[in-house]
Amino acid sequence: MSKQTSRAGDRIFSTTALMAGVLILVVLFSVAVFLLIQALPAFFADPSEITGGEGFWSYIWPIIVGTVIAAAIALILATPVALGVAxxxxxxxxRRLSQGLGYVIDLLAAIPSVIYGVWGITFLAVQLEPMYEWLAEYAGWIPIFAGPASATGKTMLTAGIVLAVMILPIITSISREIFLQTPKLHEEAALALGATRWEMIRMTVIPFGRPGVISAVMLGLGRALGETMAVALVLSTGPLILSLIQTGNSTIAAEIALNYPEAYGLRLAELIAAGLLLFIITLAVNMVARWVITRNKDFSGANA
Amino acid sequence: MSKRIDVQDLNVFYGDFKAVEDVTIRVEARSVTAFIGPSGCGKSTFLRTLNRMHEVIPGARVEGQVLLDGDDLYGAGVDPVTVRSQIGMVFQRPNPFPTMSIRDNVLAGVKLNNKRISRAESDALVERSLRGANLWKEVKDRLDKPGSGLSGGQQQRLCIARAIAVEPEVILMDEPCSALDPISTLAVEDLIDELKDNYTVVIVTHNMQQAARVSEKTAFFNIAGTGDPGRLIEYSDTTEIFNNPREKSTEDYVSGRFG
Structure with missing residues (x-):
């Protein structure tokens, strides 16, 4: 046998791994190419032909802003709760309680988004409506709570809250896994110095889990950005407005979901271009997350 | 600084399993006391009861008394957090906090419980602790680098610096050299010899030469068989234990006939 002969198993495994890796790139690339080609007409069409009649960018930027606002509300509400629960x-x-709770959280992640949407309109929006009235009356001087409050409760804030509930399980369950992996050695080092439980968590668990928590939050953000059904159901869409408690605003995903069935020709290209931008936003978010994680590599705990 | 430890009739449990039975021992202040014995005899478990780290494990508990200069560590209303800040611990594997710089590692214990400390004071404390751990010369130019970048022996001395920075009464060491090479081991042993001028040092070791080199008194622990609790077999001056043991099993162990 010559030295170069490798075992069949090794060869099969490395080929499979390579193919799997290549496949992901191919799929991603073809999606990007498809979106780009289909979207091109929207970029070069005459401004007056685009919905709204003022060109593609003035059509798209309000719903981009809407998307980001909805996702931001969801993250701001969900992250602290998720980390606390985790x-x-x-x-x-x-131990018994924590196992049970873990299952319940995982179960929440398995509920289809339509259900969240229906819950959002039939229950949450109705419950929140009086609160919006109150906010409009007493906190109306803050632009985001400016009145008159929506009579149905189907507002940006409701959509953000529904999204928060939807991304809560994924952030919680990933963070919990990460926190559980904190080396016992480091936890004991902190306790042996006379740290209370919270101090121990601050000294070891949180710094150790930070990169993982950022990934978890980014996954949640990805879901919030791309979520269609819940937002499409909950939000009565409209033009971009600053107030979160009035009817109005829209998100890319809702825009696509609501208009795609009747779209053809240039309108279709517009929607696909919107999808392309969502794709780019999500990519950018993930790249920023990765950059945040690697920035502090020396102190990350990965080299312990 | 530096206090005496009196243990009276201590039983240590993991759930229903009795790991250590009926230990009564007096550890003198400003001395080095070594615990030796075969693996699984309960010496590390017993050591961890001395600063209430044992109870960190779910289901673990103790019965009996541990007196630090007469104050019961397990008395009603005694906060384990206070106990641990008085009785420092160094672990088997070096465990500096990987997310902290060398400087922050030394100050980790000092900054607990929201204590504020001025920049000048903390600089002085970092230098004093690192000098006390014979590490100052090696790290003084890279105090802001992560502690995990140091060698194993340096990391272990950093952990000792972190432990003495809070000025404890007692320092417990759980096989502090078992993950270190001979040169780093020597550095840590030299350090232990200096520490006993100011601290009560208790060290668990598998290395009998190490016990003979560093300690004034030695306690030998043993188990009758698997599943039986560990017991303190013999406790006296280190020279006695190694040259003239009273018990047959001590003699067998220190002469290398078993364990």
Whole structure:
């Protein structure tokens, strides 16, 4: 046998791994190319032919802003709760309770988004409506709470809250896994110095879990950005407005979902161009997340 | 600084399993006391009861008394957090906080419980602690680099610096050299010899030469068989244990006939 002969198993495995890797790139690339080709007409069409009649960019930017606002509301509401629940499960709850809670959280992630949407319009929007009235009356001087409040409760804030509930499980369950992986050695080092449980968590669990938590939040953000059904159902879409408690605003995903069935020709190209921009936004978000994670590599704990 | 430890009739449990039975021992202040014995005899478990780190494990508990200069560590209303800040610990594997710089590692214990400390004070404390751990010369130019970039022996001395920075009464060491090469081991042993001028040092070791080199007194722990609790077999001056043990099993162990 010559030295170069490698075993069949090794060869099969490395080929499979290579093909799987290439496949992902091919799929991603073809999606990008498809979106680009289909979207091109929208970029070069005469401004007056585009919906709104003022060109593609003035059509698209309000819904981009809407998308970002909805996702931001969702993240701002969901992240602290998710981290709190994850820490409670991993470090505070008695073992039996933490297992049960873990299952419940995972179950939440399995509920289809239509259900969240229906829950959003039939229950949450109705419940929130009086609160919006109150906000409009007493906090109306803050531009985002400017009145008159929507009578149905189907507003940007409701959509953001529904999205927050939807991304809560994924952030929670990933963060919980990460927190549980904190080396016992480091936790004990902190405790042995006389740290309380919270100080121990601050010194070891959180710094150790930081990159993982950022990934979890980014996954949640990805879901919030791309979520169609819940937003399409909950939000009564309209032009971009600053107030979160009035009817109005829209997101890319909702725009596509609501208009795609009747679209053809240039309108179709517009919607696909909107999809392309969503694709780019998500990509950018992920790249920023990766950059944040690698920026502090020396202190990340990966080299412990 | 530096206090005496009196342990009276201590039983240590993991759930229903009794890991250590009926230990009564007096550890003198400003001395080095070594715990030796075969693997699984409960010496590390027993060590961890001395700063209430044992109870960190779910289901773990103790019965009996541990007195630090007469104050019961397990008395009602005693906060384990306070106990641990008085009794420092160095672990088997070096465990500096990987997300902190060398400087922050040294100050980690000092900054707990929201204590504020001025820049000048903390600089002085970092230098004093690192000098105390014989590490100052090696790291003084890279205090802001991560502690995990140091060699194993340096990391272990950083952990000792972190432990002495809070000025504890007692320092517990759980096989501090078992992951280190001979040269780093020597550095840590030299350090232990200096520490005993100011601290009560208790060290668990598998290395009998190490016990003979560093300690004044030695305790030998043993188990009758798997599943039985560990017991303190013999405790006296280190020279006695190694040259003239009273118990047959101690003699067998220190002469290398078993364990």
């Amino acid at each position: 820490l409670f499960i991993s470090h505070y709850a008695p």
